[in-house]
Amino acid sequence: xxxxxxxxxxxxxxxxxxxxxxxxxxxxxxxxxxxxxxxxxxxxxxxxxxxxxxxxxxxxxxxxxxxxxxxxxxxxxxxxxxxxxxxxxxxxxxxxxxxxxxxxxxxxxxxxxxxxxxxxxxxxxxxxxxxxxxxxxxxxxxxxxxxxxxxxxxxxxxxxxxxxxxxxxxxxxxxxxxxxxxxxxxxxxxxxxxxxxxxxxxxxxxxxxxxxxxxxxxxxxxxxxxxxxxxxxxxxxxxxxxxxxxxxxxxxxxxxxxxxxxxxxxxxxxxxx
Ligand SMILES: [Ca+2]
Ligand SMILES: [Ca+2]
Numbered sequence: 001x002x003x004x005x006x007x008x009x010x011x012x013x014x015x016x017x018x019x020x021x022x023x024x025x026x027x028x029x030x031x032x033x034x035x036x037x038x039x040x041x042x043x044x045x046x047x048x049x050x051x052x053x054x055x056x057x058x059x060x061x062x063x064x065x066x067x068x069x070x071x072x073x074x075x076x077x078x079x080x081x082x083x084x085x086x087x088x089x090x091x092x093x094x095x096x097x098x099x100x101x102x103x104x105x106x107x108x109x110x111x112x113x114x115x116x117x118x119x120x121x122x123x124x125x126x127x128x129x130x131x132x133x134x135x136x137x138x139x140x141x142x143x144x145x146x147x148x149x150x151x152x153x154x155x156x157x158x159x160x161x162x163x164x165x166x167x168x169x170x171x172x173x174x175x176x177x178x179x180x181x182x183x184x185x186x187x188x189x190x191x192x193x194x195x196x197x198x199x200x201x202x203x204x205x206x207x208x209x210x211x212x213x214x215x216x217x218x219x220x221x222x223x224x225x226x227x228x229x230x231x232x233x234x235x236x237x238x239x240x241x242x243x244x245x246x247x248x249x250x251x252x253x254x255x256x257x258x259x260x261x262x263x264x265x266x267x268x269x270x271x272x273x
Pocket of ligand 2 (some may be wrong): 156157190191
Protein backbone atom coordinates (compact mmCIF):
# COMPACT_ATOMS: atom_id res chain seq x y z
CA UNK A 1 0.00 0.00 0.00
CA UNK A 2 1.34 3.41 -0.92
CA UNK A 3 2.06 5.82 1.96
CA UNK A 4 -0.76 8.16 1.08
CA UNK A 5 -3.17 5.23 1.03
CA UNK A 6 -2.06 4.27 4.55
CA UNK A 7 -2.69 7.84 5.63
CA UNK A 8 -6.07 7.68 3.91
CA UNK A 9 -7.01 4.53 5.75
CA UNK A 10 -5.99 5.98 9.11
CA UNK A 11 -7.86 9.21 8.53
CA UNK A 12 -10.91 7.42 7.18
CA UNK A 13 -11.16 5.45 10.39
CA UNK A 14 -11.04 8.66 12.41
CA UNK A 15 -13.60 10.61 10.40
CA UNK A 16 -17.30 10.51 11.35
CA UNK A 17 -18.34 10.66 7.71
CA UNK A 18 -17.07 8.93 4.61
CA UNK A 19 -15.13 10.60 1.84
CA UNK A 20 -14.30 10.04 -1.74
CA UNK A 21 -11.01 8.15 -1.95
CA UNK A 22 -9.97 9.99 -5.08
CA UNK A 23 -10.70 13.44 -3.70
CA UNK A 24 -9.19 12.68 -0.32
CA UNK A 25 -6.12 11.20 -2.00
CA UNK A 26 -5.56 14.42 -3.85
CA UNK A 27 -5.88 16.34 -0.61
CA UNK A 28 -3.35 14.06 1.11
CA UNK A 29 -1.01 14.45 -1.82
CA UNK A 30 -1.16 18.23 -1.66
CA UNK A 31 -0.31 18.18 2.03
CA UNK A 32 2.78 16.03 1.47
CA UNK A 33 6.01 17.68 2.62
CA UNK A 34 8.16 18.85 -0.31
CA UNK A 35 11.37 17.59 1.37
CA UNK A 36 10.78 14.01 0.27
CA UNK A 37 14.19 12.72 -0.91
CA UNK A 38 14.95 11.45 -4.36
CA UNK A 39 13.46 8.05 -4.90
CA UNK A 40 14.92 5.05 -6.66
CA UNK A 41 13.16 3.33 -9.48
CA UNK A 42 11.30 1.09 -7.09
CA UNK A 43 10.27 3.94 -4.86
CA UNK A 44 12.56 3.48 -1.88
CA UNK A 45 14.08 6.70 -0.66
CA UNK A 46 17.82 7.17 -0.98
CA UNK A 47 18.65 8.16 2.54
CA UNK A 48 22.21 7.41 3.64
CA UNK A 49 22.07 5.56 6.90
CA UNK A 50 23.81 3.06 9.12
CA UNK A 51 22.04 0.15 7.54
CA UNK A 52 22.35 1.18 3.94
CA UNK A 53 25.22 0.55 1.56
CA UNK A 54 25.58 2.03 -1.88
CA UNK A 55 26.83 0.43 -5.07
CA UNK A 56 26.97 2.31 -8.36
CA UNK A 57 25.26 0.70 -11.27
CA UNK A 58 27.74 -1.01 -13.56
CA UNK A 59 26.37 -2.93 -16.47
CA UNK A 60 29.66 -4.60 -17.26
CA UNK A 61 30.27 -6.42 -14.02
CA UNK A 62 28.68 -9.08 -11.95
CA UNK A 63 28.11 -7.64 -8.53
CA UNK A 64 26.55 -10.59 -6.84
CA UNK A 65 23.10 -11.80 -6.19
CA UNK A 66 21.69 -9.87 -3.26
CA UNK A 67 21.70 -12.95 -1.08
CA UNK A 68 25.42 -13.39 -1.72
CA UNK A 69 26.30 -9.90 -0.57
CA UNK A 70 28.15 -9.66 2.70
CA UNK A 71 27.95 -6.43 4.62
CA UNK A 72 31.41 -5.59 5.92
CA UNK A 73 30.60 -2.26 7.52
CA UNK A 74 28.30 0.66 6.97
CA UNK A 75 29.86 1.65 3.68
CA UNK A 76 31.01 -1.52 1.98
CA UNK A 77 29.11 -4.43 0.58
CA UNK A 78 31.05 -7.23 -0.99
CA UNK A 79 29.12 -9.23 -3.50
CA UNK A 80 30.72 -12.33 -4.84
CA UNK A 81 30.01 -13.31 -8.37
CA UNK A 82 26.52 -12.82 -9.53
CA UNK A 83 24.32 -10.05 -10.65
CA UNK A 84 22.18 -7.45 -9.07
CA UNK A 85 19.82 -8.45 -11.76
CA UNK A 86 19.08 -6.51 -14.85
CA UNK A 87 21.14 -3.47 -13.87
CA UNK A 88 18.11 -2.34 -12.02
CA UNK A 89 18.34 0.75 -9.94
CA UNK A 90 16.75 0.14 -6.64
CA UNK A 91 17.00 -1.27 -3.20
CA UNK A 92 17.37 -4.81 -2.00
CA UNK A 93 17.07 -6.05 1.52
CA UNK A 94 20.17 -7.89 2.68
CA UNK A 95 20.89 -9.52 6.01
CA UNK A 96 17.49 -8.67 7.32
CA UNK A 97 17.85 -4.98 8.00
CA UNK A 98 20.60 -3.78 5.70
CA UNK A 99 19.81 -2.42 2.29
CA UNK A 100 22.02 -2.42 -0.76
CA UNK A 101 21.14 0.53 -2.96
CA UNK A 102 22.20 0.37 -6.57
CA UNK A 103 22.48 3.88 -7.93
CA UNK A 104 23.29 5.65 -11.16
CA UNK A 105 26.94 6.76 -10.83
CA UNK A 106 26.16 9.83 -12.94
CA UNK A 107 23.60 10.85 -10.37
CA UNK A 108 24.78 9.74 -6.92
CA UNK A 109 22.29 9.96 -4.10
CA UNK A 110 22.45 12.85 -1.65
CA UNK A 111 25.33 12.47 0.76
CA UNK A 112 27.24 10.01 -1.40
CA UNK A 113 30.51 11.34 -2.77
CA UNK A 114 30.92 9.93 -6.27
CA UNK A 115 34.68 10.40 -5.96
CA UNK A 116 34.91 7.81 -3.22
CA UNK A 117 32.00 5.78 -4.42
CA UNK A 118 32.10 2.07 -4.11
CA UNK A 119 32.90 0.56 -7.46
CA UNK A 120 32.58 -2.85 -8.98
CA UNK A 121 33.13 -5.76 -6.63
CA UNK A 122 32.27 -3.52 -3.72
CA UNK A 123 35.62 -1.70 -3.70
CA UNK A 124 36.41 1.97 -3.71
CA UNK A 125 38.42 3.26 -6.62
CA UNK A 126 41.48 3.42 -4.34
CA UNK A 127 41.01 -0.18 -3.27
CA UNK A 128 40.58 -1.25 -6.87
CA UNK A 129 43.91 0.38 -7.71
CA UNK A 130 45.56 -1.57 -4.90
CA UNK A 131 44.11 -4.84 -6.12
CA UNK A 132 45.20 -4.15 -9.67
CA UNK A 133 48.75 -3.52 -8.49
CA UNK A 134 49.07 -6.81 -6.66
CA UNK A 135 51.25 -9.47 -8.29
CA UNK A 136 50.41 -13.13 -8.41
CA UNK A 137 47.52 -15.31 -9.40
CA UNK A 138 43.94 -14.83 -8.34
CA UNK A 139 42.70 -17.45 -5.93
CA UNK A 140 39.30 -18.16 -4.50
CA UNK A 141 40.80 -20.82 -2.25
CA UNK A 142 44.18 -21.05 -0.56
CA UNK A 143 45.88 -23.95 1.18
CA UNK A 144 48.92 -23.51 3.41
CA UNK A 145 50.42 -26.91 4.11
CA UNK A 146 53.18 -27.51 6.63
CA UNK A 147 55.45 -30.51 6.89
CA UNK A 148 56.38 -30.92 10.53
CA UNK A 149 59.41 -33.21 10.22
CA UNK A 150 62.66 -31.48 9.39
CA UNK A 151 64.36 -31.74 6.05
CA UNK A 152 61.01 -32.32 4.41
CA UNK A 153 60.35 -35.41 6.57
CA UNK A 154 57.88 -37.70 4.89
CA UNK A 155 56.88 -34.79 2.65
CA UNK A 156 53.15 -35.34 3.02
CA UNK A 157 52.57 -31.67 3.85
CA UNK A 158 49.36 -32.43 5.68
CA UNK A 159 50.66 -32.07 9.23
CA UNK A 160 49.31 -28.58 9.91
CA UNK A 161 47.10 -27.22 7.18
CA UNK A 162 45.16 -23.98 6.92
CA UNK A 163 42.59 -23.77 4.11
CA UNK A 164 40.20 -20.94 3.38
CA UNK A 165 38.05 -19.53 0.62
CA UNK A 166 37.67 -15.92 -0.41
CA UNK A 167 39.24 -13.35 -2.69
CA UNK A 168 43.03 -13.41 -2.72
CA UNK A 169 46.11 -13.06 -4.80
CA UNK A 170 48.88 -15.57 -4.28
CA UNK A 171 52.37 -14.60 -5.38
CA UNK A 172 54.73 -17.47 -4.67
CA UNK A 173 54.36 -17.74 -0.89
CA UNK A 174 52.63 -14.39 -0.38
CA UNK A 175 48.89 -14.34 0.21
CA UNK A 176 47.16 -10.96 0.01
CA UNK A 177 43.47 -10.19 0.28
CA UNK A 178 41.74 -8.54 -2.67
CA UNK A 179 38.58 -7.62 -0.79
CA UNK A 180 37.31 -6.58 2.59
CA UNK A 181 36.26 -9.94 3.92
CA UNK A 182 35.94 -12.20 6.91
CA UNK A 183 36.64 -15.83 6.14
CA UNK A 184 36.35 -19.04 8.09
CA UNK A 185 39.53 -21.05 7.73
CA UNK A 186 39.56 -24.81 8.12
CA UNK A 187 42.38 -26.30 10.17
CA UNK A 188 43.56 -29.84 9.42
CA UNK A 189 46.26 -31.99 10.95
CA UNK A 190 47.33 -35.51 10.00
CA UNK A 191 50.41 -36.24 12.07
CA UNK A 192 51.64 -37.97 15.17
CA UNK A 193 53.23 -34.73 16.32
CA UNK A 194 51.63 -31.87 18.17
CA UNK A 195 51.74 -28.89 15.85
CA UNK A 196 50.98 -25.32 16.81
CA UNK A 197 50.11 -22.66 14.27
CA UNK A 198 50.67 -18.92 14.70
CA UNK A 199 48.63 -16.81 12.34
CA UNK A 200 49.01 -13.09 11.62
CA UNK A 201 46.98 -10.79 9.42
CA UNK A 202 48.69 -7.47 8.73
CA UNK A 203 46.84 -4.64 7.05
CA UNK A 204 48.36 -2.19 4.60
CA UNK A 205 48.63 0.52 7.24
CA UNK A 206 50.71 -1.80 9.41
CA UNK A 207 48.02 -2.56 11.94
CA UNK A 208 47.39 -6.20 12.71
CA UNK A 209 44.49 -8.36 13.71
CA UNK A 210 45.01 -10.08 17.07
CA UNK A 211 47.52 -12.87 16.62
CA UNK A 212 46.06 -16.36 16.78
CA UNK A 213 48.03 -19.25 18.23
CA UNK A 214 46.20 -22.51 17.84
CA UNK A 215 46.62 -26.21 18.36
CA UNK A 216 46.27 -27.73 14.92
CA UNK A 217 45.11 -31.04 16.36
CA UNK A 218 42.13 -29.71 18.23
CA UNK A 219 41.14 -26.60 16.33
CA UNK A 220 38.75 -27.06 13.43
CA UNK A 221 38.02 -23.52 12.29
CA UNK A 222 39.23 -20.00 12.92
CA UNK A 223 38.03 -16.63 11.71
CA UNK A 224 40.32 -14.41 9.68
CA UNK A 225 39.50 -10.76 9.01
CA UNK A 226 41.03 -9.06 5.98
CA UNK A 227 40.93 -5.68 4.32
CA UNK A 228 42.04 -5.00 0.78
CA UNK A 229 45.82 -5.51 0.76
CA UNK A 230 45.99 -7.39 4.07
CA UNK A 231 48.78 -9.95 4.16
CA UNK A 232 48.62 -13.35 5.77
CA UNK A 233 51.54 -14.94 7.62
CA UNK A 234 51.36 -18.45 9.04
CA UNK A 235 54.04 -20.06 11.21
CA UNK A 236 54.29 -23.54 12.72
CA UNK A 237 56.08 -25.22 15.61
CA UNK A 238 55.88 -28.85 16.61
CA UNK A 239 56.49 -30.57 19.93
CA UNK A 240 59.75 -31.90 21.33
CA UNK A 241 58.88 -35.51 20.61
CA UNK A 242 59.18 -34.75 16.93
CA UNK A 243 61.41 -31.77 16.27
CA UNK A 244 63.06 -29.04 18.33
CA UNK A 245 60.09 -26.85 19.27
CA UNK A 246 62.27 -23.75 19.23
CA UNK A 247 62.47 -24.14 15.50
CA UNK A 248 59.63 -22.09 14.08
CA UNK A 249 58.89 -22.61 10.43
CA UNK A 250 57.04 -20.14 8.29
CA UNK A 251 55.08 -20.38 5.10
CA UNK A 252 57.61 -18.28 3.20
CA UNK A 253 60.19 -21.03 3.49
CA UNK A 254 58.19 -22.71 0.77
CA UNK A 255 60.60 -21.44 -1.83
CA UNK A 256 63.60 -23.18 -0.33
CA UNK A 257 64.92 -26.39 -1.86
CA UNK A 258 63.64 -28.29 1.17
CA UNK A 259 60.49 -26.37 1.95
CA UNK A 260 58.76 -26.51 5.30
CA UNK A 261 55.50 -25.43 3.75
CA UNK A 262 53.60 -25.20 0.51
CA UNK A 263 51.37 -22.25 -0.29
CA UNK A 264 48.88 -23.42 -2.87
CA UNK A 265 46.40 -21.22 -4.73
CA UNK A 266 43.05 -22.82 -5.47
CA UNK A 267 43.97 -26.04 -3.72
CA UNK A 268 43.22 -27.42 -0.27
CA UNK A 269 45.12 -30.67 0.00
CA UNK A 270 44.52 -32.69 3.15
CA UNK A 271 45.09 -36.12 1.74
CA UNK A 272 47.65 -38.65 2.95
CA UNK A 273 48.64 -40.03 6.30
CA1 LIG B 1 54.65 -35.11 7.48
CA1 LIG C 1 51.28 -36.35 7.97
